[in-house]
Ligand SMILES: Cc1cc2nc3c(=O)[nH]c(=O)nc-3n(C[C@H](O)[C@H](O)[C@H](O)COP(=O)(O)OP(=O)(O)OC[C@H]3O[C@@H](n4cnc5c(N)ncnc54)[C@H](O)[C@@H]3O)c2cc1C
């Protein structure tokens with residue numbers, strides 16, 4: 001790990017301003033992703049701003065009948081919240097399917113959204129990787145790419161976004177609230193938070209330098225059957241090969257988003273229009289334009305089958 | 317003292333007061349170690365440390381406080397050998413910085429029981445042979461003790477079938493909730509037996 005100075009944040013705006021002022025500062029929340037990457041010198045901040053002292057650890061009702069989740073609410077606390085369990089079950093399920101009990105006790109809502117890819121070549125500093133070192137090339141495209149993405153990917157990068165929680169947030173139409181270094185606040189719809197890699201996979205979100213996530217809001221509950229189905233190489237404690245977050249209504253209409261297949265939670269309007277017609281049609285719309293490698297082509301039929309299993313579970 | 321050293325000193329000082337106010341510090345010149353003070357309680361005893369900011373909670377316990385019960389396995393949050401209980405919750409001490417825990421109450425394996433007076437979970441691990449080489453055991457025991465508290469607090473898991481009713485203890489609940497603790501010797505079935513016995517007597 002490289003040396004860094006450390007400060008404890010006094011206020012959200014001060015934290016944002018401090019992050020913009022230092023040449024390569026990073027916020028640290030749970031630390032479960034950042035410290036992992038700092039040990040490998042994939043992340044090399046010279047200054048850390050510990051956001052844990054900020055009182056952003058509450059879940060409150062919003063005026064619109066939804067919930068505002070503080071950026072520092074831990075994954076365990078969010079998954080266990082009674083309102084989330086009752087009205088946003090897909091979110092509880094997604095959180096509980098990720099990482100381990102120990103990690104969820106530390107991992108935060110904002111940190112989870114901003115966790116970086118698990119592409120094995122991103123982690124291996126001896127190999128080219130456009131995301132880690134822009135312009136160096138992508139080792140995954142011709143390498144071991146079983147875990148990697150099939151939609152939304154580019155010539156430069158085929159990495160996936162590894163978060164389970166983010167897939168549920170996407171299907172719930174969550175919004176991300178932030179504060180910028182000058183104190184201005186804004187609201188970013190979950191669908192706009194992460195960028196597609198195109199030619200610059202190192203740019204992962206639309207957040208500006210120093211911009212701090214303060215909360216994530218959920219709109220009023222939409223009812224329906226909530227399902228998060230995660231397919232992985234082990235029954236527990238593994239990242240998704242494919243995951244499906246779905247909210248299905250009695251009439252067969254609903255919403256669906258995919259994890260494990262794209263650089264961001266993957267949700268396509270056309271697929272939802274197809275949902276009442278079944279998994280085959282919806283999967284085809286979700287995977288339109290897919291670009292596979294020989295290692296990860298299995299994800300296309302796996303998406304269709306997982307979606308099929310989800311829809312039949314929803315029918316009961 | 318040249319300019320670089322001066323800046324390092326300035327950076328170090330600014331980072332020292334670990335107050336709620338949050339002093340702003342100068343960026344560190346590349347590569348220069350920065351120190352900071354932190355104090356927390358470990359197994360009931362208060363400790364004040366002056367550590368390199370890079371020091372993980374795990375290294376603070378082992379290298380600074382010489383409490384080597386907590387083990388370093390993968391050092392990347394994957395194996396669970398470093399599990400300790402901080403303010404009542406189990407965490408991976410390898411993925412947390414010591415300076416992030418001012419005033420925390422930390423319990424390690426050394427604080428759960430003594431050789432003369434084992435914690436019930438320690439006794440159950442011995443009785444059921446819940447280990448072979450023993451390296452993952454302190455993490456397994458800290459994790460399982462806090463895990464039973466999580467069940468008691470009604471925290472659901474991936475295998476909990478209904479999120480709207482209270483959790484019932486079962487073997488699959490224990491296995492799922494302990495999946496963050498890897499045992500290279502594969503003593504899992506005995507570990508589950510040990511935990512189950514303790515859970516039954518607690519209930
Ligand atoms: C062994 C292992 C297994 C895992 N398995 C899974 C899994 O199956 N599914 C899954 O979804 N995840 C998994 N994870 C990842 C885990 O969910 C993330 O590490 C965690 O959610 C990150 O949250 P954090 O608070 O610890 O973030 P940190 O590590 O503190 O931060 C992550 C990033 O977010 C930034 N950040 C933090 N807070 C803010 C803020 N308020 N505003 C702006 N930026 C901020 C940081 O600067 C950093 O860049 C696993 C992790 C490990 C180590």
Ligand code: SF4
Pocket residue numbers: 117119120121122128129130131132137138139140141148156157158159201
């Ligand atoms: S897929 Fe992306 S993260 Fe993986 S090696 Fe290629 S550029 Fe790097």
